[in-house]
Amino acid sequence: MELLHSIFIGPFADMFSDLSFLIQVLWEGFVQGTLYALIALGFVLIFKASGVFNFAQGIMVVFAVLALVGLYEAGVPAWLALILTIGIMGLLAIGIERVVLRPLVNQHDAILLMATIGLARFLSGAGQFIFGGENKAMITEELGLPTGSSEAEIFGGVVFFEHLDIAAVIIAGLLVAALAVFFSKTRIGRALRAVADDHQAALSVGISLNQIWAIVWFAAGIVALVTGIMWGARSDVSFALEIIALKALAVLIIGGFTSIPGAIIAGIIVGLVEKLFEIYWGSLLGGGVEAWFAYIVALIFLLFRPQGLFGEKIIERV
Amino acid sequence: MSESEKILSVNNIEVIYDHVILVLRGISLEVPRGKIVAILGANGAGKTTTLKAISNLLRAERGDVTKGNIVFEDEEIQDSTPSALVRKGCIQVMEGRHCFEHLTVEENLMTGAYTRRDGSSKIKEHLELVYDYFPRLRERRSSLAGYTSGGEQQMCAIGRALMSRPKMILLDEPSMGLAPQLVEEIFGIVKQLNENEGVSFLLAEQNTNIALRFANYGYILESGRVVMDGEAGMLSENEDVKEFYLGVGGEGRRSFRDVKHYKRRKRWLT
Ligand SMILES: Nc1ncnc2c1ncn2[C@@H]1O[C@H](COP(=O)(O)OP(=O)(O)O)[C@@H](O)[C@H]1O
Ligand SMILES: [Mg+2]
Numbered sequence: 097m098e099l100l101h102s103i104f105i106g107p108f109a110d111m112f113s114d115l116s117f118l119i120q121v122l123w124e125g126f127v128q129g130t131l132y133a134l135i136a137l138g139f140v141l142i143f144k145a146s147g148v149f150n151f152a153q154g155i156m157v158v159f160a161v162l163a164l165v166g167l168y169e170a171g172v173p174a175w176l177a178l179i180l181t182i183g184i185m186g187l188l189a190i191g192i193e194r195v196v197l198r199p200l201v202n203q204h205d206a207i208l209l210m211a212t213i214g215l216a217r218f219l220s221g222a223g224q225f226i227f228g229g230e231n232k233a234m235i236t237e238e239l240g241l242p243t244g245s246s247e248a249e250i251f252g253g254v255v256f257f258e259h260l261d262i263a264a265v266i267i268a269g270l271l272v273a274a275l276a277v278f279f280s281k282t283r284i285g286r287a288l289r290a291v292a293d294d295h296q297a298a299l300s301v302g303i304s305l306n307q308i309w310a311i312v313w314f315a316a317g318i319v320a321l322v323t324g325i326m327w328g329a330r331s332d333v334s335f336a337l338e339i340i341a342l343k344a345l346a347v348l349i350i351g352g353f354t355s356i357p358g359a360i361i362a363g364i365i366v367g368l369v370e371k372l373f374e375i376y377w378g379s380l381l382g383g384g385v386e387a388w389f390a391y392i393v394a395l396i397f398l399l400f401r402p403q404g405l406f407g408e409k410i411i412e413r414v
Numbered sequence: 415m416s417e418s419e420k421i422l423s424v425n426n427i428e429v430i431y432d433h434v435i436l437v438l439r440g441i442s443l444e445v446p447r448g449k450i451v452a453i454l455g456a457n458g459a460g461k462t463t464t465l466k467a468i469s470n471l472l473r474a475e476r477g478d479v480t481k482g483n484i485v486f487e488d489e490e491i492q493d494s495t496p497s498a499l500v501r502k503g504c505i506q507v508m509e510g511r512h513c514f515e516h517l518t519v520e521e522n523l524m525t526g527a528y529t530r531r532d533g534s535s536k537i538k539e540h541l542e543l544v545y546d547y548f549p550r551l552r553e554r555r556s557s558l559a560g561y562t563s564g565g566e567q568q569m570c571a572i573g574r575a576l577m578s579r580p581k582m583i584l585l586d587e588p589s590m591g592l593a594p595q596l597v598e599e600i601f602g603i604v605k606q607l608n609e610n611e612g613v614s615f616l617l618a619e620q621n622t623n624i625a626l627r628f629a630n631y632g633y634i635l636e637s638g639r640v641v642m643d644g645e646a647g648m649l650s651e652n653e654d655v656k657e658f659y660l661g662v663g664g665e666g667r668r669s670f671r672d673v674k675h676y677k678r679r680k681r682w683l684t
Contacts, residue, residue, distance in 0.1 A: 283528065290514045290525045297512035299474055301574060302500030302529040 107376035116253025121375050122368060127261040127330075129367020130268045132390075134323040135344035136351060136359035137272070138316040143353050144292040145312040146197065146305075148208045152216035154341025156317060159219045160185060161324030161333045165235055166227035174238035185317030193310040201305075220335070229335065234328035236260065241329060264326040271322055272360060275315070288312060292354075346394035352404025362405060366390045421447040421582055421614050422468065422504070427482035427492070429460075429467050429638075431475065437463050439638040440482070443616075445582065450608050450615040452625040452646070454659060455635035461618035462509055464635070465584045468616070469506035470496045487581070501529045503581035509590065509618075511571040515560030519551055522559050522570050526577030537577070544573045547603055565596040572600070576607070583607075585617040589624060597621070601628045622659040626650045634659070 111118045135153060142150040163184050167177035196211050237243060242259035249255075279285040291298040291308045299305060327337055343366065351362030370389040378385045397404060422445040429438035438460050445451045453461045466472040467479050470491070484492045486504050499505070505526075514522050523544060527537045545552035548569045554562055559570055568588055575583050585604070589597040605628055607613050619625035626632055626646045633643040634655070642655070649655050 283524075286517070286521055286525055287528055289517055289521075293514040293516050294512050296471070296474065297508060297514060298525070299496045300469065300471055300506050300508055300512070301526050302497040302505070302578060303525070304495070304497045 102380060103377070110376055114253065115251035116249075116255050119250050120255045121371055123255065123257065123261070125368040125371030126364060127264060127367070128371060129364035130265050131323055131327055131330075131363075132343055132347050132366050133360040133363025134268055134271070134319055134326075135341050136347040136363050137275075137356060138319040138323070139344055139348055140351075140354065140356055140359045141275075141312055141316045141319070144356075145288055146291075146309050147205065148197070148212060149205075149353075150316070151209060151212040152219055153316065153320065153344065154338045155216045155219045155223070156185075156188075156320040157324040157327070157341055158333075158335055158337045159188075159223045160317065160321035161234070161328045161337075162223045162227040162232070164321070164325070165232045165328070165333050168235050168238065169232070174235055174240075177235075178239065181321060182318065185321055186314050189310050189313035189317055192313050193306055197309050198306060220338070224335075231332050231334040232328075233332050234325065236329040239325065241325075260326075260329055264330070267322060267326065271319065275319075275356075278315075284308075284311060343390050346390035348404070349394040350397050350404055352406045355404065355406035358404055358406030366393065369393065419446055420444050421487060422616065423485045424464070424468065425482050425485070427464075427467055427484060428480050429463050429472065429477055430480050431463075431477045433476075433478075437477070437638050438467065441635070441638070441640055442482075443633050443640065443643070445614055445616050446631075448608070448612050448614055449630045450604070450617065450628060452629035452632040453616065453618045453635055454622050454625060454632055454649075455620070457620060459635040460638040461635055462586055463638075465506055465586050465616065465618055467492070469504065469584055470494050470499055471506060471508075497529060500578050500580075503579070504584065505575045505578050505580045505582075506584040507571045507575045507586060507588070509586035511564075511567040513559035513562075513567045513570045513574070515558065517559060518556050519559055519562065519566070519570050520555040522574050523551070523577050526574035529578060540577060540579065544576050547576070547607065548573050565592055565600070568592065568596075568600055569603075572603070576611075576613075580613060582614040582616065585615055587618055587620065589619060589621045597624055604628065622655070626660075 135157060138153045138156070139150055142148055142153070160181060164177055164181040167180055168174055172180065192215065196215060197208075200208055200211055242263055245256050245258045247254045247256050277285075279289060287298065287303045288308055288311070290301075290303060291305060295305060298308075324333070324337065327340075344363075347359060347362045347366050350366065351358030351360075370386045373381075373389050374383075374385040424441060424443045426440045426442050427438055428436065428440055430436050441460070441464055443451070443453070443464075453464060455461055463472070463477065466475065466477065468484055468486070468491070472479065479492045482492075483490050486499070487502060489502070491499060491502070491504075494502075496506075514525065517525070520541075523541060524537075527540070530537060545555075550566055551569055551573055554566055559567060562570065572583070572585070572588070588600055588604070592600070601624055604615060604617075608615055615629075617625060617629065626649055629646045631644070632646050632649045633640050634649070635641070642649070642652070644652070650660065
């Protein structure tokens with residue numbers, strides 16, 4: 097009785113007895129979820145365009161910010177370091193297309209997956225070798241990101257909003273909007289969707305798969321950089337990010353591997369739900385719920401809805 | 415035929431899949447500029463492989479041209495890429511249409527203009543021209559291609575190829591799975607495109623009857639070899655062709671076993 101009460105009634109009573117705290121929890125979960133969504137978005141971009149499950153997406157996040165902070169520490173001004181890092185992600189995309197994808201085209205999916213695991217190891221090693229393996233502080237202010245925080249009175253209590261979090265959500269939103277416009281309105285964006293739909297037909301109209309792959313890896317690299325900056329600013333820049341980025345796997349299973357809206361919505365859901373569980377049910381489960389909760393949800397999805405929430409609609413005519 | 419009169423010539427090519435499977439055993443054919451040429455033959459004869467060898471789509475299927483050469487507009491193209499070839503003016507419409515299902519009809523057409531560099535106003539103008547040839551596509555311009563009918567998808571695939579401003583279209587089995595009336599309509603448009611826009615066609619068909627009605631010249635393929643070729647009118651009058659491909663032989667329609675027998679005889683002869 098006691099137990100049932102503490103599972104099904106207690107937590108909800110807690111939520112409604114302090115609504116402003118609930119809002120605080122939801123906000124934090126939402127911000128966290130936005131970042132999950134961004135990492136998952138990088139995966140989906142590459143998966144849709146090339147059918148490659150990019151195991152290296154997490155380490156690309158780390159690599160991108162390590163490059164950024166590393167350049168800054170080497171004396172490059174922050175704005176220039178940002179531009180150079182974008183350039184590095186571009187070169188990386190071209191390099192990956194040339195060295196990894198092009199020679200392996202037409203090979204079995206498993207071989208490509210292995211190749212991205214190799215790539216992840218390579219980026220991790222190269223990142224540590226060039227920029228050092230120790231944790232670094234993010235150059236938040238130098239990049240012009242806001243720091244302080246504001247408080248608002250909601251439901252008779254005080255809720256804190258870190259300005260950085262607000263900026264993270266806005267930037268993530270802008271990035272997604274920019275990608276959406278790019279995909280739907282531009283020639284290259286249309287070609288990317290064409291490749292995702294039917295790469296044979298895309299070849300037949302003269303779309304170069306090599307070019308499209310390089311572009312899509314570059315786009316995923318930019319998404320990784322933005323994610324890394326936001327994440328680094330909230331904690332700090334370290335290889336631990338890679339482990340957290342694995343959570344995108346859970347997000348993908350929930351949202352569907354080929355759906356961009358799915359990645360975004362599932363990312364936010366995971367962020368929100370794991371935070372709620374951590375705060376309100378965490379004590380029951382011995383704390384640390386955030387570390388594994390998403391994977392349990394993903395497992396449930398695998399059992400009951402393997403195509404995810406928004407898995408690609410398969411068009412079937414009768 | 416002199417060089418400038420023929421837009422395409424395939425010279426004794428051999429094609430191997432997966433490094434071991436020999437599929438084309440020395441095929442030669444020519445397409446005169448501004449004409450419609452048909453490649454005929456049963457399922458598995460090697461029609462699609464021939465078209466893909468020309469368009470360079472073969473490599474994506476692990477196929478290789480191991481002998482012979484292919485000349486388009488006086489240039490050897492067997493080691494080119496599909497993209498370079500589209501820019502040169504030769505584009506393939508694949509068997510089974512292959513529209514981009516999750517793109518609208520209009521977006522599909524626009525992907526056909528991917529390689530063009532002549533500016534968006536020219537492309538828009540050209541889009542209207544394509545809609546004039548295929549009024550049904552104009553009606554369905556904002557539907558997802560995956561939700562349109564088989565005939566509309568075939569039109570969409572041909573229209574998409576037209577958007578690249580081709581001199582030549584390689585058209586693979588346009589009649590497949592379509593009602594006779596639609597097949598008629600589509601071949602009619604192909605003929606118009608050929609006459610009004612000067613597009614040359616190399617088309618692969620199992621439907622010998624309709625192909626010979628619209629084409630100028632035909633090649634008949636069996637097991638990766640050309641077993642007969644000639645003017646379309648001549649082919650449709652030929653007794654063997656009538657018997658084995660048009661199904662109107664003297665003693666009525668022959669069974670498949672007889673066709674096999676015919677092939678066996680052919681093999682002895684060659
Ligand atoms: N990708 C491939 N790999 C191996 N063999 C193939 C491949 N594509 C076609 N073939 C074989 O080549 C032969 C000719 O096929 P195809 O060119 O598709 O004939 P058609 O278009 O006349 O029906 C067939 O025996 C087929 O099995
Ligand atoms: Mg075929």
